[in-house]
Amino acid sequence: MTPLAIALLPAAIGFLLMRAVGGLDPAAAGARGFCRHDLFRLIIGTGIGIGLCSEFYFAGFVFANSGLPAELLLSIAGGIIVFLYRNKTGCRLCGTLYRAPEARILTRYLACAFAFLLVIDLAMFFQVSARTPRGGWDAWAIWNLRARFLYRAGGSAWRDGFTELLAWSHPDYPLLLPAFVAQSWRTLGRESSVAPVTLACFFTFGCAGLMASGVTILRGARQGLLAGLVLAATPFLYVQGAMQCADVPLAFFILATLVSLALADRFNSPGFASIAGVAAALAGWTKNEGLLWFSALLLARVVMVRGRSLQAFLAGALPVLAPVILFKACVAASSDIFGSAGRTGMMARVQDPSRYILIAKEAFRHIREFGPLPAGAFAILAVYLAVSGFQRDIRDRAILRTGTLALLFTAFGYCLIYLLRPLDLAWLLDTSADRLLLQIWPGIVFGVFLAARAQLGADVGNVVGSEAQFSGTESLIRRCR
Amino acid sequence: MPDQYSKRAQLAVAVVLLMSVFAVCTLAGYYSLVEREIRASEAIVMDEDRFTGIRALLPARGTIGYLSDTGGIARNPKAYYLTQYYLAPLVVAEDPEHDLVIANFVSPSAIATLAAARGLTVEHDFTNGVALLSRRTR
Numbered sequence: 001m002t003p004l005a006i007a008l009l010p011a012a013i014g015f016l017l018m019r020a021v022g023g024l025d026p027a028a029a030g031a032r033g034f035c036r037h038d039l040f041r042l043i044i045g046t047g048i049g050i051g052l053c054s055e056f057y058f059a060g061f062v063f064a065n066s067g068l069p070a071e072l073l074l075s076i077a078g079g080i081i082v083f084l085y086r087n088k089t090g091c092r093l094c095g096t097l098y099r100a101p102e103a104r105i106l107t108r109y110l111a112c113a114f115a116f117l118l119v120i121d122l123a124m125f126f127q128v129s130a131r132t133p134r135g136g137w138d139a140w141a142i143w144n145l146r147a148r149f150l151y152r153a154g155g156s157a158w159r160d161g162f163t164e165l166l167a168w169s170h171p172d173y174p175l176l177l178p179a180f181v182a183q184s185w186r187t188l189g190r191e192s193s194v195a196p197v198t199l200a201c202f203f204t205f206g207c208a209g210l211m212a213s214g215v216t217i218l219r220g221a222r223q224g225l226l227a228g229l230v231l232a233a234t235p236f237l238y239v240q241g242a243m244q245c246a247d248v249p250l251a252f253f254i255l256a257t258l259v260s261l262a263l264a265d266r267f268n269s270p271g272f273a274s275i276a277g278v279a280a281a282l283a284g285w286t287k288n289e290g291l292l293w294f295s296a297l298l299l300a301r302v303v304m305v306r307g308r309s310l311q312a313f314l315a316g317a318l319p320v321l322a323p324v325i326l327f328k329a330c331v332a333a334s335s336d337i338f339g340s341a342g343r344t345g346m347m348a349r350v351q352d353p354s355r356y357i358l359i360a361k362e363a364f365r366h367i368r369e370f371g372p373l374p375a376g377a378f379a380i381l382a383v384y385l386a387v388s389g390f391q392r393d394i395r396d397r398a399i400l401r402t403g404t405l406a407l408l409f410t411a412f413g414y415c416l417i418y419l420l421r422p423l424d425l426a427w428l429l430d431t432s433a434d435r436l437l438l439q440i441w442p443g444i445v446f447g448v449f450l451a452a453r454a455q456l457g458a459d460v461g462n463v464v465g466s467e468a469q470f471s472g473t474e475s476l477i478r479r480c481r
Numbered sequence: 482m483p484d485q486y487s488k489r490a491q492l493a494v495a496v497v498l499l500m501s502v503f504a505v506c507t508l509a510g511y512y513s514l515v516e517r518e519i520r521a522s523e524a525i526v527m528d529e530d531r532f533t534g535i536r537a538l539l540p541a542r543g544t545i546g547y548l549s550d551t552g553g554i555a556r557n558p559k560a561y562y563l564t565q566y567y568l569a570p571l572v573v574a575e576d577p578e579h580d581l582v583i584a585n586f587v588s589p590s591a592i593a594t595l596a597a598a599r600g601l602t603v604e605h606d607f608t609n610g611v612a613l614l615s616r617r618t619r
Contacts, residue, residue: 124515127515128515134527140566141562141566144566145565145566145569148566148569148570149569149570152569152570153542153569153570154541157541157542157570158570160542160544160570160571160572161569161570161572163544163572165544165572165574165575166565166572168558168562169562169565233506235515239515371506380499
């Protein structure tokens with residue numbers, strides 16, 4: 001019951017939010033009430049709910065209240081909206097897609113393979129969690145340490161956890177994980193490893209679930225299951241998840257941003273664009289690299305599609321970014337890159353060619369060995385894309401261009417961080433390059449399965465309704481050209 | 482249609498093989514990865530119980546110093562980081578230049594000698610390598 005108690009409120013908030021703005025439309029002919037796309041809404045909604053609860057908890061500290069009234073208010077508001085519109089709106093995702101009745105056996109086989117791998121992953125996740133319930137080094141020395149400061153300290157003492165004396169624990173890192181863990185302890189009434197393990201479990205398996213359900217909506221069940229399989233067959237994701245590192249939640253939010261934005265483009269939906277904004281902003285509330293992702297995506301969107309859906313995106317992002325800005329401006333210590341220590345010798349590091357060579361060499365090595373799979377996960381994906389070929393569906397061209405450029409900007413940003421950071425570069429690359437790849441790995445897999453031609457016979461994708469939205473995308477692409 | 486089915490059948494076989502490879506790779510990958518990650522994590526002994534007694538004697542909030550016989554922060558940061566983790570929300574500074582200092586020693590017998598050398602007095606020795614020291618100003 002303990003994990004349920006932890007996840008119930010964020011899941012309710014997120015799901016209701018997704019029901020309220022995520023693809024429900026009075027004009028849509030799809031299912032009224034619950035439908036098969038609610039699993040997707042539940043997964044992405046729970047992630048968003050966790051992020052929002054974490055922000056409310058943090059805001060509660062700053063404004064000296066518990067944060068709980070805001071959480072309850074939001075869930076009640078979402079509940080009222082969903083209740084009022086329960087019979088007046090249909091699921092747009094149901095209304096515009098159809099399923100071909102062929103090759104069900106193959107779909108079932110893929111579903112079984114996906115389930116089989118997830119069972120292995122789950123067993124491994126719990127085995128690792130049982131042996132290291134407090135997680136890896138980063139988990140206890142950064143995230144759970146900060147959670148202890150928030151949970152144990154009263155009054156204004158929580159700010160002590162952000163002193164420069166604790167610079168080794170990165171007091172400039174955002175607080176999604178620590179604040180949610182502390183809030184869960186408050187709900188439970190005691191400190192327990194169950195809270196961070198539950199959180200890690202959700203984000204780890206949520207990545208595979210979000211991938212499978214998101215690609216299923218966009219490209220059909222078989223492509224969705226194949227995409228889910230690729231994540232299910234990435235052992236590094238589950239081991240790092242069990243180690244409670246923040247790279248996995250960040251990977252979840254990067255994927256959530258891309259999936260939501262793809263749905264926003266496909267269905268011309270401002271609601272999904274605002275969800276994408278919320279997810280991108282929550283990536284920034286998870287880790288500093290998430291702020292890099294937010295900036296990269298924004299820039300890519302402006303460059304590639306002249307800021308289409310930008311208003312809705314920013315409408316979702318800005319309220320969620322506000323606590324991040326508040327934290328960075330008023331609470332966080334200076335970062336080790338741009339603080340006084342980082343600025344010392346920065347020019348020398350930039351002008352050192354050996355650093356560039358080492359970064360390139362190690363990046364290729366880590367890409368080759370990522371997984372770890374004998375053939376290399378990136379290589380398998382590249383072969384799949386080469387064999388499948390590219391689909392010619394112009395409806396996804398905007399998100400493919402935006403997503404690819406955003407991921408490239410982000411990867412470039414990572415290289416820049418390596419270049420500037422005042423630490424032993426070889427050690428830094430050795431200990432973190434895999435985790436940085438993990439952050440963008442689900443986003444890359446999503447992009448590949450969105451770009452690849454559905455060789456196994458797509459069972460969705462031929463939009464039977466909403467010609468207007470199709471022509472809207474077409475005109476957008478024309479503008480891109 | 483027969484062509485389609487033939488192509489689909491071929492692809493299905495390819496997918497079956499691919500999935501089998503994925504599954505085998507996953508198992509093989511886990512074996513090496515789990516052992517590597519867990520070995521690194523299990524090297525850290527969570528000995529929080531040692532600090533239960535001293536927490537009752539420490540203030541609820543503030544900054545205290547740190548003294549160890551394992552070569553200081555530079556040589557053994559792990560012990561210091563863990564001490565901070567156990568004692569949060571108290572801030573444990575890296576140096577012993579504070580009125581209250583926590584001693585985290587591997588050799589309990591060395592506490593008194595090292596504390597005296599730093600001008601510190603042993604307030605309470607928990608006989609498990611952990612002690613509360615204080616700086617007496619004269």
